Amino acid sequence: MLTSRPIRIAGASGSASDRRHAMAAFAKAYPQDPVDVIISDYMSEANMVTAAARKIDASTAGQSYSDSNPLSLAAPAFEASFLEALEPALEDLAQYKIKVAVNAGASDTEGLFKIVCNMIEKKGLKIPVAWISGDEVFPAVDAALKSGKSHFKNIYTGEKLSEWKFEPIYAQAYLGGLGIAEAFAQGAQIVIAGRVSDASPVIGSAFWYHGWRRDQLHELANAFVAGHLVECSNYVTGGNFSGFRSLEQAGWDDIGYPIAEISKDGSVVITKQKNSGGAVTVDTCSSQLVYEIQGPYYYNSDVTALLEGLWFEQIGKDRVALHGVKGLPPPPTTKVGITARGGFQAEAYYFLTGLHVEDKARMLEKQLRKGLAPYSDKFTMLSFGVLGAAQPDADNQNAATATFRVFVQARSADDIAPKKFLRPVIDNIMQGYPGATFHLDFRQGIPKPYFEYYVTLLPQSEVQHKVHFNGQDTIVPPPPTTHVYAERQPSKEAPSISVDLDKFGPTVRAPLGTIVHARSGDKGSDCNCGFWVRHADEYTWLRNLLTVENIKQLLGKEYDTKRQPKIEIERFELYNMKGVHFLFRNLLDRGVTSTGSVDFLGKNCAEFLRSRHVDIPVKFLDRSRL
Incomplete structure (x- = not known):
């Protein structure tokens, strides 16, 4: 699509635990508040690893999430919360031809695609759907590791994958947005991705709408930052904002969802749903901008954005313009998350009330360490800590109470079985501090699995990024021009010119x-x-x-x-x-x-x-x- 009008992209979900109503609300409000594309993100490191484990477990059990009724399985390997948001929006999406790009496929994008197609068909609607593959890269990682071609260094710790003490079971790459752009260009209205980067749905939408080229780095970088601003939904309209008290009159109870307006030249304005709570201000945009960045260089598979000269301008009520973003070539690599089974963990809580909380905590820790000593040589982690503080001279008992937490991890469930962790923790009560009381919900004291997540880099040339639409597969090639950046971002310990x-x-x-x-x-x-x-x-x-x-x-x-x-x-x-x-x-x-x-x-x-x-x-x- 080529037009001089800015594309309006709505951010309708920032996580699997976001509210579910925004997609339907955007679609229904189209006549009064039109948007061209609705993007939704449901993926995080937390649900990526659990979805990976569910897929491996299902495969081991001989189950398939591509069966005729994948929802019959209690825990699918895609993010099912997306379906709750999509279903009530479908009629309006069909009527107004609003496009949707969603990050929800997790470890079974094709399975989610089939369910969405079936849902649309049952409603008698005509909404063409595409899905994106290429993010599942465990074979490439495994082959390179076995051949000795790559040590796959952990980008956080510097550790080599060959030295990692856990066995990888799954690997997922973060894809760029041009597969989404290609799917839209071919006529898809809904595009389902497994794991594109958080901002990629916005990049892909703007690329398609404006007919950009891959070498238009300024435009791509601005769309990238716009995507970063709206992909977390309410975070740019007042959610998780340190100035939250100033927004009470604007409405705390139903903070509105954002809209990014991106012009053909890359200009960006952030606004929000009409008649909704929250606000879009320089400060709310600044709050989301600094969220989860790693330094002045912000990397994506399609472009690198240089952030240090960035600034925001309030140009109207709930309208903020983005300025100062510089576009640079993308890196030749993309981020890959590798999942392994880490072991098992459990926790338990005591309550400390009134005076001498520190001393009560010391007494309890000393007693519990002795009670757990016969088993603690098998623990990989054992920690004690006080959460919160008891208010002095409090006028109610809750305010005078702090929480004491005991947390444990081990490689096997048997190593922290109730008789080896929970039982010694609660059996201590009679010799405890004055007022010793433990939390009666013992479910958190039962061993539950946890996962290790290893983040490394893979050449984009080894990623098979594909669009699947209308029975045809289209390869999305890696970027033609890239730049190798330093492993560490520039850092200055203090201002260049200091002031007393x-x-x-x-x-x-x-x-x-x-x-x-x-x-x-x-x-x-x-x-x-x-x-x-x-x-x-x-x-x-x-x-x-x-x-x-x-x-x-x-x-x-x-x-x-x-x-x-x-x-x-x-x-x-x-x-x-x-x-x-x-x-x-x-x-x-x-x-x-x-x-x-x-x-x-x-x-x-x-x-x-x-x-x-x-x-x-x-x-x-x-x-x-x-």
Whole structure:
């Protein structure tokens, strides 16, 4: 399709745990609030590994998710929550010819494709559907590993796959968006992908709509960043936003879903559904921009976006323009996630109330370590921690209570069977601290499997990216021009020209978040965190305050110098956005699928750091607070 009008792309889902109504709402509202494409993302590292395991288990059991009734299987290897969102939208999608690109196939894209086709047929509708393959790359990884052609280094830890102590069972690559563009060009209305990168549905939609070429890097990079902004749905309209209190009147109870308007020249405006809660502001867009990035270079299979000069402009109510993105060639490789069975884990909880919580926790830990000692040599992880704090002089008992967590992992379920973990934990109660009380829901104390996730790179030339539509298969070739980038992103421990913090005048000791926004997220074992402020003088102060050395102090005990792999910190500045970004390598242990941390998605790192007290200039506090 060639037109001078911007394409309007709606972001209707950011995860498998997102609300299900947005796709139907966008489709129904078409006459008053038209969109050209609805994109939905249901994939994450967490459900990718579990879907992989379900596929392997089904294959071992002789089952097939391509049978005539795949839904008869209790746990399909695709993301079934997509079907709940799609079904009520189908009639309006058919009537208004709205296109859909979805990241939901997981480990059985063809199986999901067949179910969607069957659902459409039963409703008597005419909606052509395509599906994308090529993301399942275990044979290529396995063959290269056996031939010695590649060591497949872990991009987070530097470990070689041949040295990994777990046995890979599945590997999935992150594809670009041009397969989606090709499917739309061939006439598909719904395109189902297994694992394209989060922003690829937006890249592919804009590429198709505007008839771009692969060498139009500026346009592709802007579409890439637009995709990053809207692929997490409500995150760019006020969800997970450190300034959430300012949005209460705009509506907390039903935060609206975003729309990216992308022009032929690559210009991007972010807006949202009409008459919906939440907001689109410079700050909400900044919040999503710094989420899960890794440094100034942002990589995709189709393009690389240079972010450091990026900035946002409020051009109207709930309308924000994107500026300053630079497009560069994509890397010759793409990210690959490799799944292995890690073992089993369990946990249990006690409650600590009132006075001397620290001492009660020390007493309980000492007792439990002794009770677990006969079995703990088989544990691969055993950790104790207090969640929250008891408020002093609290006016109710709940507010005076903190939670004590015991977490364990082992290679076999028998090593942490109830008699070896849960029983010793609860049998301790009679000799416990004053008020000793454990949580009566023992289900979390029963061993459950967890998975290890290993992230590496594979040449794009070894990925068989294909579009399947109307009985024909079309190969999507790798990018003709690529660039090899350094393994590590540029990092500066402090500003090039420093300013003495005393020059900002009198200060008050207060939480950093009193005037500073922040947002954090996970990528494997790494956690990223971006900070930004609203005024230029605040930014001069912020970039001088937040050096690598000072951020170590703010991390406190989280910056554990004894942890292996070692925690490393990288820093860069988003100078036009008045932001400072940090990458905390290995802060999340082994990542969402296997970490022992309760912050397994890294989302609370930002809020923890915003709560830390620093010396804030009085003149900034007098101006405004968050």
